[in-house]
Amino acid sequence: MEGKINTSAPIEYQSEQSKLNILGFWVFLAAEIILFATLFSVFGVLKDRTAGGPAGSEIFEIKDVIIQTLLLLTSSFTAGIVIFEMRRGNRRGLIIWLVITLLFGLGFLSMEINEFMHYYHEGATMQTSAFLSSLFVLLGTHGAHVTLGTGWAILIIIQLLTKGINPTTAGKMHIWSLYWHFLDVIWIFIFTFVYLAGVL
Amino acid sequence: MKKKKGLLVSAMSILLLLVLSGCETNLVVFDPKGPQARAIMDLINWSFIWIGLVLVVVVGLFVYIIWKYRARPENADYEPPDEKGNHKLEVIWTLIPIVIVILLTIPTVKTLYALEEVPEGYEDVEPLVIHVTSADWKWIFSYPEEDIETVNYVNIPVDRPVTFKLTSAGTMQSFWIPSLAGQEYTMNKMETELIVVADEEGSFFGRNTNFNGEGYAGMEFEVQAQSPADYEKWVKEAKELSPKLTEEEYKELLKPTHLGRLTYSNTHLDWVDHADHNAELYIDPELYRGHGYPGKIFTEDENENSENHENMNMDEEEHGGEHSGH
């Protein structure tokens, strides 16, 4: 239902369907919050159940985690610039900033994969203990979301290149940015409650 | 319509009659043999009063309304009034349930706390401690002081509180002796407690109520409440006449099987207490292979050496794929 176009609103809100999509996505994010909240509670319950395996303080490399955090926080900032450029109608700027955002995201992901490899070599796999199971699944779920977000952004880039900035692509871009910021927020919780609480 | 209502009423009354005549004597929950079960029965009876009242009022109102306001050919022109509601009435039927809930909550809470304690009148008697270990699909009772272990039956003296310390060697079960007390879960690496007093001699049935696989239906045991003299006699005989349990035998015991009654003159607590957080596990998934397609089993090398886990990758060859219990 593409319906009418209302040009007085920001471009991502101009089509009726985009408006619905954005509200729908907010509701979806609410569901995602519950999903991560559940994973956090599971982690909270199981975090001391190391079953003879390593505890968090023994394996966490806090320096790397801080770098990861900075990468993701910066990518959230550049994602903000993406939306700014989009509203200005600057397709070139939009795509450049989006690519920069994705590079930060990929940097984050590669560090996370490194981190997992490191744990693995320390003998800390998700089969080792309940604590590690919950750690891997929490981090893995977040990492999978970031991966998905990256792939999704690439699809939007292709559509921007072929169709330009219009209410439909702008709506998608806006939704993607919501998603990206959301993942950033989740990471801040992970950083605080998993890593900081784990080493302090 | 009248005919149909009549049909329903008569069907229900036949049902009730059948039910009441058939089982007046064996509603075990209403035939308590100890103060704990009696306390619960009193609570249930109290709830019946209020629930009965609610049923009578609502069903009465329901029958009255659908009878009085039913559509008839004579009232075809009747235009019902356009009423939106009535705040006074709505407040009333909010408040009455609140009062009933309060009336039910107070004795519930009292009973809940009472069930945690040794019942009134027995405070001075030293409780008998019995460790209960549930396994697939049997009940193991350990008397640490007497150094006796029994399987699938438990003897207790009357008029002496018994503290059951409950745990499980594997799956989760629920320990229930309806004549004596309500139930409590048994869980591996946890300990729950149930205090029971039998104030009447006799044999009571107990069982697991929490589904735990193929042998669940048969997971029953017998409680024999004996006079103190009989109990002492039994203890003495059990100690003298029963064999010793070895760890090897115990491992056999824990395999998923049905067993009859067994008695030993020592307890497995000598080498393992399943309630302990780091207790060794005696389970073997291979023994639970059913008729379905066999899934991968993960090797059990917990706790001791986490370095081993490096070799345990999920992509590696499947363990136990070859064995399938047909």
Next chain:
Amino acid sequence: MDIKWDQLLVSGDPLILGSQIAIVLTMVGVVAALSYFKKWKWLWNGWLTSVDHKRIGIMYIIMGVLMFFRGGVDGLMMKAQTAVPENTFLDAQHYNEVFTTHGVIMILFMAMPMLIGIMNIVIPLQIGARDVAFPQLNLLSFWLTFAGAMLFNVSFVIGGSPDAGWTSYFPLAGKEFTPGVGNNYYMIALQIAGIGTLMTGINFIVTILKMRTKGMTLMRMPMFTWTSLITSLIIVIAFPIFTVTLLLGMMDRLYGTHFFTVSGGGLDMLWSNLFWLWGHPEVYIVILPAFGIYSEIIATFTKKRLFGYGSMVISIVLISALSMLVWVHHFYTMGVGPAVNTVFSITTMMISIPTGVKMFNWLFTMRKGRIEFTAPMMWALAFIPTFLIGGVTGVMLAMAAADFQYHNTLFLVAHFHYTLIPGVVYAVFAALYYWWPKVFGFKLSEKIGKWHFWLFNIGFNLTFFPMFFLGLQGAVRRSYTYSEESGFQPLFLLSGVGALILAAGFAALCYNIYWSIRHAERTTANDPWGNARTLEWATATPVPHYNFATLPEVDSLDAYWEMKKNNKGFTLDKNQIKPIHMPGNSGLPAIMGGIFLVFGFFLVFEWHLLAAIVGIGIIAGLIMRSFESNDGYHVPVDEIVKHERTWRGESKWKAK
């Protein structure tokens, strides 16, 4: 990867062999019939790819009826097994599988699809919209639910059924105690269906919040719309918990993690907590829409507006909030101590307060009304006393100390059947009878409907009422047999006889549908019951695919009732009609459903390589969806004019 072909099919049981043959024959028969009558195109274009909310709703309901049959057969098998002591009709393993699939199918693949189907058909019409907010997503939701259901259903012939109960409690449900792939089906099939349900929840929240017609404020929404909105909210809050729970369960089973295992520091009670954090709200997800259905029907057939509309709305909001605060009452016996049990006893009993308010409001809606005993109304009436029994026994179970004697006995089983059958199944029947003419243009037979009603009601009470007493005698749930000395025999037998009558009632419904399709009188009147109150009755019967020629305007509750009373809004001005934009069909959701089914199947059997290959298909589908630009089509004015003219007749037609 090592595929053990010889163990793929479940063998060694004549009942299962019979089903295997029956399934193959049915499938061959369906394919042959579709080919012979050349109906493949009709099926694909008209139904499987249709984004029309009414057709999706019908597909949900057909699925629900089929699953009702499957779950019902499971139930009958259980009743046959327990009718006599020490019966050998089913062995323990088979019985365990049967009660597991009975529970899962009845809740997740019967009750949910039925209610979501009814919501699909009714909600857009009640709020005066032409479709849901995301029509394609809606179709995908259906296909995922369907894929999940099919995956789950195939388990008993291929690989083995789940056998750890519908609650699938760990550690029993883990690899340590059930190493076969049966319980993998539970984790994966429910996950796929659950994703579909979650998307339905999101879809209906946005639809109801954003697509109401002009003038329909929140407090002018019909009660069924309200309950659907709240249900959708609970879905969005509760289903992600289930998603995680199933994911962790799957990780434990497929990849050897230690969330709920007894080894490696796992915590089995964590499963119970997570499961019921979803599971109890789930009960209200299925019961709240039913409350809405009854509200509509009672108001219609008493010719009165709903008594205390405002307090009804507050009640459902309170019920939904409380539903998330009571999960521990499913395991008072866990030994967490009296303080925790006290808190959860109180929250649980508090649910009875708003529910009681609703009961009295329904009763007082009928008071001073003119009660017509039509088929839908009879179901609504039967609901009140039977659900009351379920409700008061619920309060008894809520009293934690007393629950120590009821827990896991047949008393509990009787209780929840007394809430779920009147609370959901009766409502589904009521809704089918009530909205059937709106969807299909003819009523179901009232006469056969009475047979259906009385057989089902008597059968239901006869089956489940004795189970209260069996529970108090000490009979436990999920036990495949009992000894002769237990004395349970007479009541179990009575209950078994009741189940047969219950089944006859269901057969009467099926016959009614068949008979009415062939013989019932056709109608095109927009309001075949004569006393309808809400907007779905303001448009043609059967409803045209565009729903409303012009979107209605609303200035009160019971909008259609007001239209009739003030005699306005019936005439349609030809000049107002504009081409209507409608969403286009899409084949992608059905294909995605198929891919998910295969993907899930490979995961169940732990064939990770094959699953990964099929997983690429899921990603490809998502990419395709992203690039799809399906702008739909416009219904031309001529077509609308022609159709509206036919059903309205010349008197309600203004052609300037």
